[in-house]
Amino acid sequence: xRRVGHALAIAALAASAGLGVAACGSSSSDSSTTGGGSSAAxxxxxxxxxxxxxxxxxxxxxxxxxxxxNEALQLVYTSLVTYKHATGTAGNDxxxxxxxxxxxxxxxxxxxxxxxxxNLKYSDGTPIKASDFENTQKRLHTLGGPFSSxxxxxxxxxxYVKAKKPDGDITGITSNDQTGEITVKLTKPDTxxxxxxxxxxxxxxxxxxxxxxxxxxDGSMPGAGPYTISIQNPTRQYTLTKNPTFNIPGIPAAxxxxxxxxxxxxxxxxxxxxxxxxxxxxxxxxxxxxPLVRAKYSNRFRLxxxxxxxYWFYMNETTKPFDKLExxxxxxxxxxxxxxxxxxxxxxxxxxxxxxxxYAGNGYEKIDPCPYGDPNGPGDIAKAKALVQQSGYAGxxxxxxxxxxxxxxxxxxxxxxxxxxxxFKAKTKILDQQVYFGTxxxxxxKAQIGFTDWFSDxxxxxDFFEPxxxxxxLASSPTSNLQFSxxxxxxxxxxxxxxxxxxxxxxxxxxxxxxxxxxxDVAVYGNELSTNFFSERMDVDNCNGIGxxxxxxxxxxxxx
Amino acid sequence: xAVEPATELTFGDPGVLAGEDPRDRVAGLGPWRLALRxxxxxxxxxxxxxxxxxxxLVCLAxxxxxxxxxxxDPFKNHLTDQIKINGKxxxxxxxxxVPIGPTWQGRFLLGAxxxxxxxxxxxxxxxxxxxxxxxxxxxxxxxxxxxxxxxxGFFRGWADTVISxxxxxxxxxxxxxxxxxxxxxxxxxxxxxGPISIAGDSKxxxxxxxxxxxxxxxxxxxRGQVLGLREKEFxxxxxxxxxxxxxxxxxxxLPNLVSTIVVFFxxxxxxxxxxxxxxxxxxxxxxxxxxxxxxxxxxxxxxxVTAPHxxxxxxxxxxxxxxxxxxxxxxxxxxxxxxxxxxxx
Numbered sequence: 001x002r003r004v005g006h007a008l009a010i011a012a013l014a015a016s017a018g019l020g021v022a023a024c025g026s027s028s029s030d031s032s033t034t035g036g037g038s039s040a041a042x043x044x045x046x047x048x049x050x051x052x053x054x055x056x057x058x059x060x061x062x063x064x065x066x067x068x069x070n071e072a073l074q075l076v077y078t079s080l081v082t083y084k085h086a087t088g089t090a091g092n093d094x095x096x097x098x099x100x101x102x103x104x105x106x107x108x109x110x111x112x113x114x115x116x117x118x119n120l121k122y123s124d125g126t127p128i129k130a131s132d133f134e135n136t137q138k139r140l141h142t143l144g145g146p147f148s149s150x151x152x153x154x155x156x157x158x159x160y161v162k163a164k165k166p167d168g169d170i171t172g173i174t175s176n177d178q179t180g181e182i183t184v185k186l187t188k189p190d191t192x193x194x195x196x197x198x199x200x201x202x203x204x205x206x207x208x209x210x211x212x213x214x215x216x217x218d219g220s221m222p223g224a225g226p227y228t229i230s231i232q233n234p235t236r237q238y239t240l241t242k243n244p245t246f247n248i249p250g251i252p253a254a255x256x257x258x259x260x261x262x263x264x265x266x267x268x269x270x271x272x273x274x275x276x277x278x279x280x281x282x283x284x285x286x287x288x289x290x291p292l293v294r295a296k297y298s299n300r301f302r303l304x305x306x307x308x309x310x311y312w313f314y315m316n317e318t319t320k321p322f323d324k325l326e327x328x329x330x331x332x333x334x335x336x337x338x339x340x341x342x343x344x345x346x347x348x349x350x351x352x353x354x355x356x357x358x359y360a361g362n363g364y365e366k367i368d369p370c371p372y373g374d375p376n377g378p379g380d381i382a383k384a385k386a387l388v389q390q391s392g393y394a395g396x397x398x399x400x401x402x403x404x405x406x407x408x409x410x411x412x413x414x415x416x417x418x419x420x421x422x423x424f425k426a427k428t429k430i431l432d433q434q435v436y437f438g439t440x441x442x443x444x445x446k447a448q449i450g451f452t453d454w455f456s457d458x459x460x461x462x463d464f465f466e467p468x469x470x471x472x473x474l475a476s477s478p479t480s481n482l483q484f485s486x487x488x489x490x491x492x493x494x495x496x497x498x499x500x501x502x503x504x505x506x507x508x509x510x511x512x513x514x515x516x517x518x519x520x521d522v523a524v525y526g527n528e529l530s531t532n533f534f535s536e537r538m539d540v541d542n543c544n545g546i547g548x549x550x551x552x553x554x555x556x557x558x559x560x
Numbered sequence: 561x562a563v564e565p566a567t568e569l570t571f572g573d574p575g576v577l578a579g580e581d582p583r584d585r586v587a588g589l590g591p592w593r594l595a596l597r598x599x600x601x602x603x604x605x606x607x608x609x610x611x612x613x614x615x616x617l618v619c620l621a622x623x624x625x626x627x628x629x630x631x632x633d634p635f636k637n638h639l640t641d642q643i644k645i646n647g648k649x650x651x652x653x654x655x656x657x658v659p660i661g662p663t664w665q666g667r668f669l670l671g672a673x674x675x676x677x678x679x680x681x682x683x684x685x686x687x688x689x690x691x692x693x694x695x696x697x698x699x700x701x702x703x704x705x706x707x708x709x710x711x712x713g714f715f716r717g718w719a720d721t722v723i724s725x726x727x728x729x730x731x732x733x734x735x736x737x738x739x740x741x742x743x744x745x746x747x748x749x750x751x752x753x754g755p756i757s758i759a760g761d762s763k764x765x766x767x768x769x770x771x772x773x774x775x776x777x778x779x780x781x782x783r784g785q786v787l788g789l790r791e792k793e794f795x796x797x798x799x800x801x802x803x804x805x806x807x808x809x810x811x812x813x814l815p816n817l818v819s820t821i822v823v824f825f826x827x828x829x830x831x832x833x834x835x836x837x838x839x840x841x842x843x844x845x846x847x848x849x850x851x852x853x854x855x856x857x858x859x860x861x862x863x864x865v866t867a868p869h870x871x872x873x874x875x876x877x878x879x880x881x882x883x884x885x886x887x888x889x890x891x892x893x894x895x896x897x898x899x900x901x902x903x904x905x
Contacts, residue, residue, distance in 0.1 A: 287862035291656050338655075339639035343674065345657035378640065404843050406862065410675050413849045417637040417675075429761065430848055432744060 047559045048258040049538070052269030053282040055238070055261065059231060060215040061200045061223070062139045065146040067307065067455075068282050070200055071550045072261060075240055076123075077203035077223035078248065080114045080133065080182070081194055083549045085252055085556060089360045091547035092459035094198055095250045098128060098224060099182075109189030109499045116180030122206055122222040123243045130175035130182045132204035137173060138212045140201060142166045147457070150196030155185040166212040189499030195458035226254040226555055237262045240554075255543065255558040270533070279535040280557070286406075290345050293533055300536065303529040304546045305349055308358025308456040310464070311340075313415060313523040314440075314482035315449050321393035321424070322448060328520035330391070331449070332372040334384035334422050337525045343410045348526040350375035355464055355513045356456065356527045358548045362502045363461035363509030367517055375525075381421055388423035398424045401450030403436035408451050415449070441478025452482055453528070459548060460502050461509040465490050469516060483522070489515035536560075591819065591896075598895040605891020612884035615877070619687035626681045629666040634685040634851050638676035643667055652676040658866055670873055673859055683874060686851035691881070693766050693845075693852070694833035700771025701828050702821055705778035710809055710817075712779075713786025724783070731776040736838055742769045743844030761847035766839060770832045777831075778824050782817060789813050819896045826889030830882050837878055853878050 056069030061077045064070065074082075082097035084090055096102055099114040106113065120128040140148045141161050151157065155172025172185040186193060196202060205221045219231040219238065227240040240259040247253075264272065270285040270293065272278040285293045293301055313331060315322035322328050337350030352370030355363050373380055388394050398419055402412030412428050419426035431439055440447040457463045466473060471486040472494070473479050493512040497505045516522060532552060534540045537559050545556035589597070599605065626633055638652040645663055652672050653659045659672040669680040712723035730738070743766065750760040751768070758764045789795060790813065798812050839845030840854025841861075848855060853874040860870025 288865035291658055291866065294656065336640060339637070342639050342653045342655060342657045342676075346655050407674070409848045413635075413675055414637055414639065416849065417635065427761070428847075428849060430843075431747065432843075 044539070044559045045255045046257050048260065049256050049279045049554075049557060049559070050277070051259055051261045051280045051282065051554075052264040052272055052278040053261050055235065055263045058215065059217045059219050059229070059234060059238075060143075060221070061203050061205065062136065062143055062145040062148075063215050063217070064200065067551050071282060071552060071554065072238075072240065072259075073223075073229070074200050074225070074550055074553075075227040075254075075555055076225040076229045077200050077205065078225045078251070079198050079200070079203040080116075081198045082251065083198055083547075084250075085547075085553050087545065087547055087553075087556070089358065089362075089548060091549055091553070092358075092362055094194060097198070097248065097251070098204065103194070107185070109191070110186045112184045112186070112193065114182040114184075116182070117248070118180065120224060121245065122224050123228045123245065124206075124209075124222040125245075126206045126209070126222065128204065128224055129177045129207070130180050131177050132207050132210075133182050134170055134173040134175055135207040135210060135212065136202065136204050137170060138166060138168075139210060142212050143215055145201055147196065147199060147201040150192065150199075150457075151202070153186045153188060153190050153193065155187055191499060191501055192458070192460050192462050195460045195463075199458060224248075226251065227259070235263065252555060254555060256554070259554060273533050273535055276535045276537065279538050279559075280552075281533055282551075284347075284531040285533060290347075290531070293531075294346075297533070300534040300538065300540050302532040302534075302540065302544055302546060303347060304532060305356060305358055305527040305529050306546055306548055306551050307530075308356035308459070308548055309453060309528050310351070310354060310356050310524060311348070311411075311451075311453045311526050311528060312354070313449055313525070314447075314452045315521075315523060316447060317483045317485035317521070318443075319446050319448055321388075321391060321396050321398065324391040324393065325520060326387040326391035327393055328523070329372070330384040330387035330422055331419070331523045332520050333387065334379040334381055334418050335372075335523055335525050336379040336418075337375050338378065339414060340411065340525050343407050343414060344526070344528060345407075347529040347531070349529055350526050351524060352517060353513050354469075354516050354522060354524055355461060355509070358456065358527075359459060359461060359464075361506060362459050363506050363513065365507070365510035365513070367514055371518060379418070384422040394423040396424055398426045398448050400426055400428045401431070401436075401440050401447045402428060403431050403433040403451065405433040408433075412451055415451075419449075437480070438478050440482060441480060443477065443479075443484055447482065450482070452480075454480075456548070461512070462494060462498055462502075465512060465516075466494055469521065470494055485521075487512075487516055487519055487521050595819070595892075595895040599891055602891040602894065605888050605894075608884040608887035609891075611880065612888060615687065615881055615884070616691060619684050619691060622681070622684035622688055625684055626678075630669070630678050630681045631667060632678050632681060634677065634682045635849050636677060638672065638678075641676060659863075661867060662869055670869055671867060673856075673870060674863070679856070679870060679873065682851040682856055683853070683877065686853050686856050686874065687877060687881075689763065689846055689850060689852040690833055690836055690854070690878075693763060693770065693836045694829045696763075696767040697770035697774070697832035697836070698825060698828035700767060701774040701778055701832070702825060704771060704775045705782055705824075706814070706817065706821070708775065709779040709782030710786050710813060713783040714790055714805065714809055714813065716787070720783075724780075727776040727779055730773070731780075733773075735773040735835060738773045739769050739835060739839050740842060740844045742772075743839050747844070747847065761850070763846065763850070766836055766845045769839070770835050773835070774828060774831055778828060781824075782820065785817060785820060786813055789816050823889070823893040823896050826885050826892060830885045830889065833878070833885075834882060 053068050056064055056072060057066045058064040058069060061073055064073060078097045080097055080099040081094045081102060084093040084095045098116055098120060100117045103112040103114045116128060116130055122128060137151060141157065154170060156170045157172065160168050160170045174183045203223060205223060210221050217234060219229045226243055226246045228243050229238060229240055231238040238261050242254045242257045266283045266286045267289060269278055269281040269283065270289045273281050315328050315331065317323055341348040352367045352375045353364060357364055400412050400416045402408045409430050412430065416426040416428045439445055440450055454464060454468055467480040469481055469486060469490045471491050473481040474484065489512050493508065497508055502509060530551060532544060532546055539558050539560045543556050543558035545553040547553045641652045642649045643652060650660060653676045657674065659674055659676065660668055661671045663669060668678050671679050673679055708723050712720040746765050747760045751758040751765065795808060795812050798808050836845050836852065837854035840852045841858040846852040846855050856874040857871055860867065864871050
């Protein structure tokens with residue numbers, strides 16, 4: 001979800017064009033806040049919290065994509081299975097949501113059978129029906145939601161999309177509204193399916209109030225979540241109010257009564273959090289504000305690599321000079337993550353792995369020792385120079401591609417300087433961020449090397465490997481596999497491991513990670529630490545809600 | 561102010577009665593020498609011209625400063641380097657990303673930017689870029705304006721209609737928005753017209769863009785002047801002697817446009833430098849990592865509180881350059897425009 005554009009969802013690339021939500025001023029007159037009673041966890045229950053944000057890209061659960069949207073609307077819409085509301089890697093675990101238990105998996109992993117909890121109702125009192133799930137899938141694919149590709153493997157989905165009949169049938173989904181049973185058949189076993197439908201985009205909404213061919217961005221579609229949404233102005237402000245009828249075992253009760261989310265510019269929201277006019281901001285303090293906030297307000301400031309992410313330099317293995325292993329290894333040896341960490345304002349955690357640490361238990365195992373030296377140490381320029389000479393491409397012209405979103409031009413300039421140091425003749429090409437991935441993802445562009453990153457959609461290793469490193473991804477154009485080549489270990493693992501619970505085969509996923517690094521398919525340099533800045537009113541120690549799937553889980557927020 | 565010798569004055573001339581300064585009615589001196597004479601009297605314009613020349617010379621000396629004093633180049637990153645200040649090793653860029661401020665010594669005289677590049681070195685190289693683009697774009701504007709203004713004014717009819725309406729359309733777009741649109745569009749694939757191919761990151765792209773968007777501002781006055789000139793007796797005489805349109809344009813019309821062009825040129829350079837800075841600041845002009853005053857401003861804006869010199873110094877250079885050219889340009893205009901000579905004195 002979190003990078004603007006996803007290889008599996010080409011539609012997302014088009015949809016992402018409108019995601020650069022420009023920040024602008026907003027009224028902060030409604031600063032009334034109320035207190036509440038003490039909770040057992042140490043924080044209070046009740047009260048209202050005011051959040052500054054760039055606001056969701058969409059309010060329709062099947063159409064949203066950004067972190068800001070998922071973070072908020074996962075509180076309004078609950079799926080059949082959902083992510084555990086817990087901090088740390090425990091937040092990667094799936095738990096039953098609207099379904100009374102985790103699904104029964106049969107037919108060699110191709111059939112999933114869910115049963116709804118009895119007497120469930122949406123926040124407006126409408127009974128939840130089994131058939132609502134199919135309606136949601138129809139909406140997701142008819143409207144071309146950014147995450148629609150994640151359920152492409154449902155039997156009959158391709159035919160449904162091709163027929164272009166919104167009311168048509170998806171043959172792989174059968175629902176029984178009487179018993180509450182939902183059966184989903186897949187064309188091939190794939191455990192990603194469960195992780196994908198646990199997202200907001202997979203959450204059922206009442207069929208009668210959810211037209212298949214029309215997106216509803218006015219908050220009129222009720223959900224079955226701990227909060228209800230009321231949109232005062234879709235581009236300025238919305239509120240989340242505690243849903244008094246919500247009661248799903250396993251999902252904790254809401255602590256805060258009301259969230260008021262307002263649009264602000266990043267500098268303004270930073271100042272407002274400092275002054276207590278806002279209680280939290282969904283964005284990172286920018287420029288000068290970040291060192292100030294880190295130094296002066298460290299008691300209410302937290303850094304965390306959430307959502308799990310990896311930053312790396314892609315190297316096109318079908319064009320010179322990176323068709324040679326030595327040239328790719330040279331880049332890996334030369335990189336100095338300490339230098340890049342400074343460009344990130346100290347918000348970069350050096351790494352040697354392709355999978356981020358947030359996947360611990362789901363495939364991440366720290367590669368130690370790193371084949372290219374200590375990721376926390378300086379690069380080995382001498383070794384890199386020798387490898388470039390060995391590759392036979394010394395002195396070759398190389399174009400480093402990047403986009404104009406801060407601090408990416410600086411990252412790209414660092415790489416240009418580095419390539420010049422190790423024996424190439426490098427120059428940069430900076431594109432607008434809206435067209436960058438769509439351009440470098442085309443084979444005809446022949447982008448040799450450049451900036452890329454990936455933020456986790458859901459905590460399954462295939463979410464990283466499939467779009468960014470597989471042969472299957474190359475069938476898409478533009479593709480996110482910017483190596484334009486696939487490591488055989490990745491393709492073999494995807495075929496073998498996808499049908500299995502990632503926890504049970506975590507060690508094997510870790511081997512795939514190491515195979516990519518050993519082959520220098522990518523030049524990984526770090527995981528970005530996102531900021532979480534709270535007001536003095538918030539109980540940051542007990543209720544910061546920093547989790548791996550949604551950056552922060554507001555359900556866990558509480559006041560002091 | 562020196563008093564002109566009385567022998568050079570022409571008395572009894574109607575110009576004297578009309579209130580013109582008799583010292584400018586010099587027998588035997590052409591309009592160019594008269595203009596130069598008036599310009600020499602304008603000490604303020606000359607002082608600012610000297611300032612502009614100084615800025616140009618300092619910018620031209622950038623490689624000397626970079627090699628022999630700063631010991632770096634405008635592109636070299638020093639992210640993990642340290643330098644000695646008062647005997648103490650200091651990070652060029654701190655681990656939290658805050659770059660070093662002015663050291664007031666040879667290396668990092670004005671501090672470093674976020675990539676650890678020497679701001680003073682980039683400022684001088686950036687000046688070369690800004691001045692080059694300013695002058696290049698102004699020359700382009702002048703050439704295109706002469707071409708379109710003369711053709712439209714001389715031929716009138718359909719040629720005038722097509723050219724004038726095209727200029728009107730161009731004029732209808734705010735120059736900054738038009739420049740932004742063109743700059744963004746050409747950044748990716750560059751410019752390819754037949755055998756001519758210009759890369760997207762070439763300095764020729766902003767030169768061309770700025771040259772084109774400024775054309776209406778100069779071509780229209782030139783057209784108006786040509787419309788008047790073509791009816792003059794000397795043009796009639798040339799035509800009667802069998803001169804063709806091209807010959808008339810080159811030998812009769814163009815020489816009469818020169819003073820207007822000379823007045824316009826410094827102002828076009830000023831506008832071009834300002835527009836280049838704005839476009840580069842917004843990311844549609846000079847492409848990173850090439851320095852220009854606009855790109856340096858753009859890079860520094862994020863750190864305006866902790867490192868204000870990153871924006872103040874390039875801003876100051878821009879102000880001084882634009883101000884010096886503007887004042888000098890005014891002086892040139894006053895020198896060529898007899899109606900303005902009282903103000904010039």
